[in-house]
Amino acid sequence: MCSNDFKILKQGAEAKLYLGNYLGKPTVIKERFKKKYRHPDLDESITKERIKNEARSIVRAKVAGVKTPSLYLVDFERRRIYMQYFEHSVTVKDFIINIKKKYTDDSAAKLNKVARIIGENVRKLHIHNIIHSDLTTSNMLLVKDDEKDINQELVIIDFGLSYIDTRAEDKGVDLYVLERALISTHNDCPDLFSKILEGYKAYSNTNIKEILHKFEDVRARGRKRTMVG
Amino acid sequence: MSDYQYTSYLDPELKTSLKIFLFKNVNNVDDIRKNIIGGVWKCAAIKPSLVLDPFQVIVAANRAAIAEKFGNMITKTVHSEIIYNLSISKNISQSLKKFGIDQDESLLLCFLSTDDDNEFESVVKQVDGEQCPLTELSRYTDIKQVKDVYKLGSVGKDTDLLDIIVSRIVTKNFVTF
Numbered sequence A: 001m002c003s004n005d006f007k008i009l010k011q012g013a014e015a016k017l018y019l020g021n022y023l024g025k026p027t028v029i030k031e032r033f034k035k036k037y038r039h040p041d042l043d044e045s046i047t048k049e050r051i052k053n054e055a056r057s058i059v060r061a062k063v064a065g066v067k068t069p070s071l072y073l074v075d076f077e078r079r080r081i082y083m084q085y086f087e088h089s090v091t092v093k094d095f096i097i098n099i100k101k102k103y104t105d106d107s108a109a110k111l112n113k114v115a116r117i118i119g120e121n122v123r124k125l126h127i128h129n130i131i132h133s134d135l136t137t138s139n140m141l142l143v144k145d146d147e148k149d150i151n152q153e154l155v156i157i158d159f160g161l162s163y164i165d166t167r168a169e170d171k172g173v174d175l176y177v178l179e180r181a182l183i184s185t186h187n188d189c190p191d192l193f194s195k196i197l198e199g200y201k202a203y204s205n206t207n208i209k210e211i212l213h214k215f216e217d218v219r220a221r222g223r224k225r226t227m228v229g
Numbered sequence B: 001m002s003d004y005q006y007t008s009y010l011d012p013e014l015k016t017s018l019k020i021f022l023f024k025n026v027n028n029v030d031d032i033r034k035n036i037i038g039g040v041w042k043c044a045a046i047k048p049s050l051v052l053d054p055f056q057v058i059v060a061a062n063r064a065a066i067a068e069k070f071g072n073m074i075t076k077t078v079h080s081e082i083i084y085n086l087s088i089s090k091n092i093s094q095s096l097k098k099f100g101i102d103q104d105e106s107l108l109l110c111f112l113s114t115d116d117d118n119e120f121e122s123v124v125k126q127v128d129g130e131q132c133p134l135t136e137l138s139r140y141t142d143i144k145q146v147k148d149v150y151k152l153g154s155v156g157k158d159t160d161l162l163d164i165i166v167s168r169i170v171t172k173n174f175v176t177f
């Protein structure tokens, strides 16, 4: 990484994230690194595909009314996406963990509110046939509202595995991925997913029966698998 | 006059900055166009009516300069590449026509320059018009036309237009809108 003044923010399994100033804006650079165990040509085409998926869905989500980072540059040569850094944000994961740590009277209300917002936003993506494929609470940010002390606006990130599909089955699987992620990360919040699902259902009726039906199917199959395995 | 000069640094690997000048009541638009097309002036002339914010031009220019560096420009010069990038259409001539100047009385002139390069000064002097601070850009922006060229007719009222516009600019080669 040759750009000056960029500091490492996170090191993931697929990408390194850097933080700095670019074109006068606070910016995250997400740089996907080379995987030595893959053939170089294959590695390059996989990386290019991930970058395209990520950038494409980030742009489409905006029109769906879901907040995502602004894109400043998509650079296949350097395997990078340059995007808006949300300075005053926390991941939903940290937000929930913090609420659980110092439990107060309004904790439950706060959690319910966030859950509803998550449900609505996932629903917006699905209405526009955007399947995220990696819905976890680390891939959602809450941006602080300057006026009040409440974290309100939800941002969805990390669309590298996303794709466009109209089928109810894919939306059901997307919900199932989220449910599994919540169980493993927030097992002290058993109500979270049902609250999210309420938000999801309340936002729009279109096709909802079929999606929930597929979700139940996938979940039943998953349960069978875990019982056998 | 230097108050009216707006400079923004681009990607640090490029060592290039972008200078933007806004003019109104321009009388010699034909000469300007000829000088640019003939390669005499190395700059881009853009319709301010289609520019919502200077950042829109910065993002397009940065993408153009990066493409020049890596040798994958779509158009012939880095300056026409800026104009091409502003458009979300892949059609080159339509894009240049849409965002470039025609018989306009107001215009934006954009230069890519290194620190010791002052060529822009002599060009700016040859524009027969009134220079304005770039902070006045919004007076020239036509939101309806902007929404039209960026296909933003159906978005909600409180949508951040600049956010969608710059994100579309940098993905135009692989996303259809």
Ligand SMILES: Nc1ncnc2c1ncn2[C@@H]1O[C@H](COP(=O)(O)OP(=O)(O)O)[C@@H](O)[C@H]1O
Binding pocket: A009, A010, A011, A012, A013, A014, A015, A017, A028, A030, A069, A083, A084, A085, A086, A087, A089, A091, A138, A139, A141, A157, A158
């Ligand atoms: N635009 C952003 N603004 C603020 N923080 C971000 C942004 N993008 C990523 N992050 C932080 O970096 C982490 C990893 O980013 P992500 O895109 O999910 O990469 P990975 O594929 O490694 O999971 C996120 O969980 C979040 O904490």
Ligand SMILES: [Mg+2]
Binding pocket: A138, A139, A158
């Ligand atoms: Mg992630």
